[in-house]
Amino acid sequence: MLGRVGADMVGPMSETDYCELCDLPMSQCIHGRPPAPPEPAPVKKKAAPRPRKTTTKASASAPKVVTKSAPRKWTPPAAFAPLILEILETAGGTMPADAVLDELESQLADSLLPGDLETTPEGELRWRYAARRARQKLLTEGLMTKGSPGVWQLP
Secondary structure (H helix, E strand, O other), X not given: OHHHHOHHHHOOOOHHHEOOOOOOEOOOOOOOOOOOOOOOOOOOXXXXXXXXXXXXXXXXXXXXXXXXXXXXXXXXXHHOHHHHHHHHHHOOOEEEHHHHHHHHHHHHOOOOOHHHHOEOOOOOEHHHHHHHHHHHHXXXXXXXXXXXXXXXXXX
């Protein structure tokens, strides 16, 4: 604004030195600045290729390469699905959720992994969470239907 008050105060400024949108000098206005150049994409370094363990036809002198995966920490939800269906079938097709989970616990007491007995961040036992996930998958596959709240049922 100072440049508009008097040419003798700030120096000669023309009307084009001010933004029409925000009435600031073009040097301070965001409208008069050119867009910032795009930032260059980060350069990704290619990781060195890992040596592959391959097996060829086993000869008498060459030993077989055996790779092991890490042992599971907890039981996957797919392991609970057949048991849930079996429990519901035995009960006549409908059963309260808590009763299904109690029956699962009694049947799997010896085969639950140590990680299954840990709690999720929400405070639920991990195996119960996995059983509920198995139920959701059974619902999407059409092997179970939604009953009233708190009740699991077969179609």
